[in-house]
Amino acid sequence: TQLLEQSPQFLSIQEGENLTVYCNSSSVFSSLQWYRQEPGEGPVLLVTVVTGGEVKKLKRLTFQFGDARKDSSLHITAAQPGDTGLYLCAGVSRMNRDDKIIFGKGTRLHILP
Amino acid sequence: EPEVTQTPSHQVTQMGQEVILRCVPISNHLYFYWYRQILGQKVEFLVSFYNNEISEKSEIFDDQFSVERPDGSNFTLKIRSTKLEDSAMYFCASRSPGALPGNTIYFGEGSWLTVV
Numbered sequence: 563t564q565l566l567e568q569s570p571q572f573l574s575i576q577e578g579e580n581l582t583v584y585c586n587s588s589s590v591f592s593s594l595q596w597y598r599q600e601p602g603e604g605p606v607l608l609v610t611v612v613t614g615g616e617v618k619k620l621k622r623l624t625f626q627f628g629d630a631r632k633d634s635s636l637h638i639t640a641a642q643p644g645d646t647g648l649y650l651c652a653g654v655s656r657m658n659r660d661d662k663i664i665f666g667k668g669t670r671l672h673i674l675p
Numbered sequence: 676e677p678e679v680t681q682t683p684s685h686q687v688t689q690m691g692q693e694v695i696l697r698c699v700p701i702s703n704h705l706y707f708y709w710y711r712q713i714l715g716q717k718v719e720f721l722v723s724f725y726n727n728e729i730s731e732k733s734e735i736f737d738d739q740f741s742v743e744r745p746d747g748s749n750f751t752l753k754i755r756s757t758k759l760e761d762s763a764m765y766f767c768a769s770r771s772p773g774a775l776p777g778n779t780i781y782f783g784e785g786s787w788l789t790v791v
Contacts, residue, residue: 599718602784602785603784603785604679604766604768604782604783604784604785605718605766605782606782607779607780607781610779650717650718652718657730657731658730658731659725659730659731660706660723660725660730660731662720662723662731663720663780664720665710665717665718665719665720666717667716667717668717
């Protein structure tokens with residue numbers, strides 16, 4: 563069974579601070595995705611990382627895929643209250659006829675003004 | 676921005692009743708999915724559907740569940756005889772053909788099912 567462990571589960575920090583969220587697995591994935599989910603809504607894709615060691619930046623968010631394609635991190639620089647939300651990592655595996663996405667439990671981030 | 680729409684947004688049903696959740700995927704998408712999220716837990720894959728048949732399904736998707744695309748636009752999830760543990764948010768999703776790194780899965784806003 564493929565599992566994705568996210569840490570921390572909850573994080574509350576002051577506006578302007580930096581933070582890193584981790585996503586770890588014992589399984590290798592063909593790619594890894596990060597989503598953001600607001601209350602009462604579906605997950606919205608932020609980024610997909612494909613190559614081991616790949617780094618992608620989305621404004622103040624930096625996403626990295628581990629060299630072995632088993633783990634990933636999300637780093638936020640100078641966090642803003644608008645960054646508050648649930649961040650989900652999701653591993654993508656190729657199945658027989660489609661790609662399957664396995665979600666982690668998420669990290670709930672709260673940025674205090 | 677294209678979107679996946681789901682109805683109903685919230686349904687309360689008696690245990691043992693049948694429920695049908697409806698989804699209108701994005702119009703040019705060909706892969707369709709149902710996921711569920713029990714309150715406080717992770718988003719779990721149920722089933723994927725392509726070319727009018729199930730392409731993958733999880734252990735959760737047992738004989739109680741079925742999917743169909745009856746009219747080429749709606750994509751439905753039917754739960755035949757609901758149980759208390761079926762209470763969850765059910766998300767429909769769709770994407771266009773091709774491998775996932777190049778194609779985004781779009782999720783709907785979810786249908787919240789409460790079984791009493």
